[in-house]
Amino acid sequence: MAWIAATLQRYPEIAIFLSLAIGYWVGGKSFKGFSLGAVTGTLLAAVAIGQLHITVSPNVKSVFFLIFLFAVGYGVGPQFVRGIAKDGLPQALFAVVQGLLSLGAAILAAKLAGYDLGSAAGLFAGSQTISASMGLATDAINRLGLPPDQTKVMLDAMPTAYAISYIFGTVGSALILATLGPIMLRIDLVAACKEYEAILGGSQETGGAGQAWHRYELRAYRVVPDSRVCGKTVSQVEALQPGDTRLFIERVRRGGTIHEATLDLVLQADDVVAIAGPRDQLVMVLGASDTAGRDVDGQAVAVHAARAVEVDDPELLAVQTEGVDIYVTGKSVHGKTLQELASLPLARGIYLLKIKRGPTETQIPVLPSTKLYRGDTITIVGRTQDTGAAAKVLGVLDRPTNMTDVAFVSLAITVGAMVGAIVINVRGIPLTLSTAGGALIAGLVFGWLRAIHPTFGRIPEPTVWFMNSVGLNVFIAVIGLTAGPGFIAGLQHLGVGLFLWGIMATSVPLILGMLIARYVFHFHPAILLGVCAGARTTTAALGMICDAAKSQIPGLGYTVTYAVGNTLLTIWGMVIIMILA
Structure with missing residues (x-):
């Protein structure tokens, strides 16, 4: 065990992969329909492994977080413009309401528990999973003009309170939104997402890859002797069909040899032709099941049925479509x-x-x-x-391809992160999207541009899934490994009480927010939970919500509220000190 601990400390990358292995395995198990999910499983595994005091560069967390957020934006980008036109302003207003609820709950908890300013700021930052707020809280405490020793005590208490409350702030918010939310609000996430996708014009047509039924087919028929198509060219035969029928002869087998059909090729008796067209037209015009009335040429059905007989010819039908x-x-x-x-x-x-x-x-x-x-x-x-x-x-x-346009992905994340890194100071208040918010916006913009101008930036769906799932869970694993020791030490120093107050500060605003989003703002159930996750900037919750929904549609509610919520919750780090001081 000592060797294992020393190895993980020396090579923290192994600890990350071990956290992922345990997390995905545990998260995939279910008991009576309930499962932790990969995100929660990974976090808990990382916290346990983190007790070995493993140091991981924060850059690792940042890199994978940017990959994850870009993939989220890219996945929902095609629907973003339509969604923002439909619900943009209400989402921004809701983010303000949710931000006030989060601030109020943290202040109430700190007042009732009698915590000092540092513990209160850490409780807020951890329970609302907004570490950036601690920077403003630190500046605000330093500006109070307190004795240096008193200031130091407060500043030392802040990260400890953050570590204790952050665990439930991450896991709890995800469970509340992804598991409790649909039950409490009586939402069928999967059905709601399909409905919302149809509203935005994203519904998929029946048939296609992965389905047994296909609208367009290629079937083989043998030309029988005395058929009226004998002696006619391919173009003449295709012209015999009714005006609204589009059937095409693609290939012809003659005497054991397969020929690609040309418009001037003359058909002969016993030729086997591969005919392409909509399934219903193939059945109606050529199918043997047509046994009533007269055919399209006014001849008896017996003649119609005898002009071609369907056969099985795998080689002839092996056409690349x-x-x-x-x-x-x-x-x-x-x-x-x-x-x-x-x-x-x-x-x-x-x-x-x-x-x-x-x-x-x-x-x-x-x-x-x-x-x-x-x-x-x-x-x-x-x-x-x-x-x-x-x-x-x-x-x-x-054309579909397995290759990812890595140059496009890297450049898009670079541009988004650089824009997000810009900080605008308004009367001493720093306003910024953050590099994470910038990457998310870049994903939205470039995903949308890709949809309306598909000449660049292809990312195959499996790659988007990998960026989504692994990007998020590596981020979560690093958080767990880093916060693990502080979590235990914080419990010993401040007691279980702070952990319980953190649960209250996390849960109450989210539950109230979901009810307000549902019954006051009347957001569509497909995006409602994503709206709440964005307003609280809880990325782990968004991942679990999308998993539960089996769709990326909830991410449509995340974007606007994340931008507003990220700014407000960061500023609240300073505001909570001003109020409690």
């Missing part, structure tokens, strides 16, 4: 209707799924009279060669 986004820049397609574009060669073999337009990514109906404009982002599906050919005319193709 893809769904891609295209940022429209082509002058030749600007202002043209979809009906006009459908007659152009670029439209053959591709299907239009979605059109997004403008800074709010407004969904445009896909109708024959709908016009396409430069700056639109469209989603199409088809063979790789067809989508590539269409993109050359339409604009810039954005």
